Amino acid sequence: MNIIVCVKLIPDPEAPPASFKIDTAANKVIPAAGVSLVISPFDEQAVEAALRLKDVNGGKVTVISLGMGLPRDVVKKPLAMGADELIILEDPAFEGGDSWSTAYALAMAIKKIGEFDVVLCGRQAGDWDAGQVGSGIAEFLGIPGITIAKKIEVNNGTAVVERVLSDGYEVIEAVLPALITVSNELGEPRFAALKGIMAAAKKQPVIWKPADIGVEPSKLGAAGRATKLVKLFQPVREGKCEIIEGENPAEAAEKLALRLREAKVI
Amino acid sequence: MSEAKGILIVGETIEEKIAPITAELLGCGRKLADELGEPLFGALIGSDVSGIAQELIALGADTVYTADNPILQNYQTDTYTQVMEKMCKDISPRYVLMGQTTIGRDLSPRLAFRLNTGLSTDCVDLKIDPQGKGLLQTRPVYGGNAQAIFAVENKYPQIATIRSKAFSPLAPDTTRQGNVIPVAIEIDTSKVKTKFVRKVKEEVTGVKLEDAKAVVTGGRGIGGPDGFKQLEELAAILGGAVGATRPPCDNAWVPSTWQVGLTGKIVTPELYIAVGVSGASQHLAGCSSAKNIVAINKDPDANIFKEARFGVVGDYKQVLPAFTQKIKSLLDK
Ligand SMILES: Cc1cc2nc3c(=O)[nH]c(=O)nc-3n(C[C@H](O)[C@H](O)[C@H](O)COP(=O)(O)OP(=O)(O)OC[C@H]3O[C@@H](n4cnc5c(N)ncnc54)[C@H](O)[C@@H]3O)c2cc1C
Numbered sequence: 321m322n323i324i325v326c327v328k329l330i331p332d333p334e335a336p337p338a339s340f341k342i343d344t345a346a347n348k349v350i351p352a353a354g355v356s357l358v359i360s361p362f363d364e365q366a367v368e369a370a371l372r373l374k375d376v377n378g379g380k381v382t383v384i385s386l387g388m389g390l391p392r393d394v395v396k397k398p399l400a401m402g403a404d405e406l407i408i409l410e411d412p413a414f415e416g417g418d419s420w421s422t423a424y425a426l427a428m429a430i431k432k433i434g435e436f437d438v439v440l441c442g443r444q445a446g447d448w449d450a451g452q453v454g455s456g457i458a459e460f461l462g463i464p465g466i467t468i469a470k471k472i473e474v475n476n477g478t479a480v481v482e483r484v485l486s487d488g489y490e491v492i493e494a495v496l497p498a499l500i501t502v503s504n505e506l507g508e509p510r511f512a513a514l515k516g517i518m519a520a521a522k523k524q525p526v527i528w529k530p531a532d533i534g535v536e537p538s539k540l541g542a543a544g545r546a547t548k549l550v551k552l553f554q555p556v557r558e559g560k561c562e563i564i565e566g567e568n569p570a571e572a573a574e575k576l577a578l579r580l581r582e583a584k585v586i
Numbered sequence: 587m588s589e590a591k592g593i594l595i596v597g598e599t600i601e602e603k604i605a606p607i608t609a610e611l612l613g614c615g616r617k618l619a620d621e622l623g624e625p626l627f628g629a630l631i632g633s634d635v636s637g638i639a640q641e642l643i644a645l646g647a648d649t650v651y652t653a654d655n656p657i658l659q660n661y662q663t664d665t666y667t668q669v670m671e672k673m674c675k676d677i678s679p680r681y682v683l684m685g686q687t688t689i690g691r692d693l694s695p696r697l698a699f700r701l702n703t704g705l706s707t708d709c710v711d712l713k714i715d716p717q718g719k720g721l722l723q724t725r726p727v728y729g730g731n732a733q734a735i736f737a738v739e740n741k742y743p744q745i746a747t748i749r750s751k752a753f754s755p756l757a758p759d760t761t762r763q764g765n766v767i768p769v770a771i772e773i774d775t776s777k778v779k780t781k782f783v784r785k786v787k788e789e790v791t792g793v794k795l796e797d798a799k800a801v802v803t804g805g806r807g808i809g810g811p812d813g814f815k816q817l818e819e820l821a822a823i824l825g826g827a828v829g830a831t832r833p834p835c836d837n838a839w840v841p842s843t844w845q846v847g848l849t850g851k852i853v854t855p856e857l858y859i860a861v862g863v864s865g866a867s868q869h870l871a872g873c874s875s876a877k878n879i880v881a882i883n884k885d886p887d888a889n890i891f892k893e894a895r896f897g898v899v900g901d902y903k904q905v906l907p908a909f910t911q912k913i914k915s916l917l918d919k
C-alpha cells in the first residue's frame with residue numbers, strides 16, 4: 321500500500337501566548353526567540369495514522385512538506401518515526417501561499433508521485449487554522465475525502481473511517497484512493513526510536529522545484545492565492561483579574577464564593 | 587455565471603429542528619443583505635426538511651431553497667457538494683455563508699475548491715468592503731493569538747464559515763413573507779465515492795455543554811478521572827455542565843465530546859470556572875466569550891489569570907472542596 325502524508329512545519333503552537341508578537345506594518349508574525357519550528361501537531365498524528373496503516377497492511381509511507389529552509393532535524397522526524405521517504409517542495413515560488421495555492425502544489429506533487437492509495441493530512445494546520453488543504457487536494461485529484469478522522473482501517477480497497485462529530489462519531493467508507501484528514505482523537509504519535517533517528521540521519525530528502533511537478537510559478541505560493549491577507553492584528557485583552565486571597569486555601573475558596581455572590585455571578 | 591447577487595446561507599438541523607447556528611447565520615446574513623440591498627437566500631438540504639423552511643423566513647430569509655430527498659438524509663461530502671454546486675450555479679450568490687460545524691468544516695472547502703473561489707473558515711466578523719463589495723472576513727489565527735482579515739478578489743461566490751455564537755440571531759417574526767422553492771435533485775451517483783455507514787452518539791446526561799449557563803472545566807492539572815468527579819459535583823450544584831481542555835480528553839479521563847476550544851465546543855455561559863487550566867490560546871478560543879471566567883490554578887503566572895475576572899492561586903485539591911461547600915450553602919439559602 322502506498323501512503324502519502326502532507327506535513328507542515330509551524331512555530332510551536334503551544335508556546336506561551338505572551339511570546340506571540342506580530343509586525344503589524346508588514347502583516348507578519350515575528351519569530352519569537354526560543355520558539356522553535358515543530359511539525360504541526362495534527363500532521364504528526366497523520367504520520368502516526370500512516371504508520372499504523374503500514375504496520376497492518378505493509379507498504380510505503382512518503383512524506384511531503386512544502387516550505388523554504390525547513391530545518392532538516394525537524395522535517396526528518398517522520399522518517400525517524402518510520403516513514404520511508406521525504407519530499408520537500410522547496411523554492412521561493414512556493415512561498416507565501418494560502419490554502420488554495422498550497423493544496424494545488426501538494427496535489428501536483430502527489431500526481432507526480434503517481435501511485436498512491438491513501439493521502440493523509442492534518443485536520444488543520446496549527447498556525448493559520450484553516451482546515452482547507454486536505455479537502456482541496458482531494459478536489460484537485462478528484463478523489464473522495466473524509467475529514468477529521470479518529471480511526472482508519474483499510475479492507476479490500478476501501479477505507480473505513482471513524483469521523484469525529486460534536487456529539488460522537490460516524491463511520492464513513494470511501495473507495496481508494498482517498499484523502500483523509502486526521503484529528504487528535506486518533507491518539508498519541510509514536511516516539512522516534514534511536515534506530516529510526518540514526519536511519520533518518522542517513523536519508524536525504526528529495527527536493528522538488530515547480531518545474532519538477534510541472535507547474536507554472538504563477539499558480540503557486542503568493543501569486544496563486546485565492547485569498548488576500550488584508551490585515552493581521554492582535555486583539556487587546558483587558559486582563560484585570562481580581563485575585564482572592566485568604567489565610568489558607570479553604571478561606572480563599574470561601575471568599576471567592578462570597579465574592580461571586582456579591583458580584584451577582586451566582 | 588451571471589452577475590453574483592445576494593447572500594446564500596446554508597441551514598442545518600439538529601433532530602428535525604433548526605440548529606442554533608442557522609439562526610445565527612440568518613442574523614448575520616440579514617444585516618449584510620440589507621446593507622447590500624440584496625436578497626438573503628437560505629438553503630435547506632436533507633430529508634423531510636421542507637417543513638421548517640418557513641422558520642428560516644421568520645428568522646430573516648427572503649427565499650428558501652429546499653433540497654429535500656431521502657438520499658440526503660445523512661450528510662455526505664459527495665452528495666452535499668453536488669447539491670451546493672448546483673444551487674450556487676443556479677442562484678449565483680455573491681456570498682455563501684455556512685457554520686463552522688462538522689458539516690461546514692467539511693463542505694465549505696470542498697465547495698470552494700470545486701467552484702474555484704476563496705474561503706475563510708471560522709469567521710468571527712464579516713463586513714462589506716465599501717469598494718467593490720467584497721466580503722472582509724475576520725478570523726482568529728495562530729490558535730487565537732492573532733486575528734486576520736481576509737478578502738477574496740474577483741471570485742464568486744465568496745465563501746465563509748462562521749464560528750458558533752459569534753453572531754446574534756434575530757427574534758423570529760412569523761409575519762415575515764418569503765418564498766420556498768424546491769430544488770430538483772439529480773445526484774450523479776457515479777461521483778459518490780463515500781458511503782455513510784452509521785452514527786454513534788454519545789449520550790449526554792443533564793445539561794448540554796453548549797447550552798449550559800454555568801460550565802466547570804478541568805484541565806491537565808486535575809490529574810485524572812477522579813478529580814473530575816469533584817467538578818461534576820460542583821457543576822450539578824450550579825445546574826451546569828462539565829467541560830475539559832484537550833489533555834483530559836486525549837488521556838481518556840473524560841469523553842472527547844467534553845472538549846472546549848478551537849477544535850472542541852464553543853461555550854458562552856454566564857459563569858465559566860476553569861480549574862487546573864493554563865489558558866492556552868486554543869482553549870480560550872472556546873470560552874473567552876463567557877461572561878465571567880473564574881480560575882483556580884496553582885501557578886500565579888498562568889495565562890488563564892489574564893482572561894479571568896476572579897481567581898484563586900492554589901492547589902485545587904485544597905481550594906475546591908471548600909468552594910463547592912460554600913457555593914452549595916449560598917445557593918441553598
Ligand atoms: C491546533 C491546535 C488546536 C487545539 N485545540 C484545543 C482545544 O480545542 N481545546 C483545548 O483545550 N486545547 C486545544 N489545544 C491544546 C492547547 O494548546 C493546550 O495544550 C491545552 O489547552 C492545555 O491544556 P491544560 O491547560 O489543561 O494543560 P496545561 O497547559 O498542562 O496546564 C495545566 C495547568 O494546571 C495547573 N495545575 C497543575 N496542578 C494543579 C493543581 N493541583 N491545582 C491547580 N492547578 C494545577 C498548572 O499550573 C497549569 O497551569 C490545541 C492545540 C493546537 C496546536
Ligand SMILES: Nc1ncnc2c1ncn2[C@@H]1O[C@H](COP(=O)(O)O)[C@@H](O)[C@H]1O
Nearest residue numbers: 326327386441442444445450451452453
Ligand atoms: N506547507 C505545507 N506542507 C505540507 N503539508 C501542508 C502544508 N500546508 C498544509 N498542509 C497540510 O494540509 C493540512 C491542512 O492545512 P490548512 O488547510 O492550511 O489548515 C495540514 O494539516 C497539512 O497536512
